[in-house]
Amino acid sequence: MTCVICEQRPANGNGFCHNCDSKLNSQRKRKNGKQPKHFLTYRGHVVGLFHDGKGMLGARLLKRNPENLPKRKTLDLNRYCEGFTRAQVKDFKACVLRLANS
Numbered sequence: 001m002t003c004v005i006c007e008q009r010p011a012n013g014n015g016f017c018h019n020c021d022s023k024l025n026s027q028r029k030r031k032n033g034k035q036p037k038h039f040l041t042y043r044g045h046v047v048g049l050f051h052d053g054k055g056m057l058g059a060r061l062l063k064r065n066p067e068n069l070p071k072r073k074t075l076d077l078n079r080y081c082e083g084f085t086r087a088q089v090k091d092f093k094a095c096v097l098r099l100a101n102s
Contacts, residue, residue, distance in 0.1 A: 041066040042077035042096040061099040 001011050009017035016024065036048030037057060046064045049057040066074075075081060077093050084092075 036060075036062070037073070039069050039074040040077060040092055040096055041069070041074060042093050043100075045096050045100040047096050047099055059095050059099060 001015075003009050003011045003017035003020055004015045005020040006017060009019065011017055012021065014021065034050055036050055038049040039062075040047040040049065040059070044066065046062045046066050046069065047059050048062045049059055052058040066076075075092070077089060077096065081089050
C-alpha cells in the first residue's frame with residue numbers, strides 16, 4: 001500500500017507516509033493556532049489575552065495594527081471604558097506598558 005499523496009513511499013495505517021503525515025499535522029497546527037480571546041490597545045501597543053488552560057487569561061504583546069482588530073473583542077484603553085472600574089483600567093494599562101517595555 002502506497003501513500004495517498006505522494007504515491008511513492010509505503011503508507012502507515014492512516015493512508016499517508018511518515019513525511020506527508022508530518023506535513024499535514026504541521027499545517028493543521030498552524031491553521032488551528034491559539035487565537036486571542038480579547039485585545040487591549042494603549043498608546044499604539046496591542047496585547048492579546050489568551051486562555052492558558054487553567055481558566056485564566058494570559059497576556060502577550062502582539063505586533064498588529066490596532067486599527068485592524070475586531071471591534072467587539074478590543075478594549076481601547078486610550079478612551080473611557082464603560083463597565084470597568086478605574087482600578088481595573090489602571091491595571092490593564094500597567095500590563096500593556098510592562099509588556100511593551102520588556
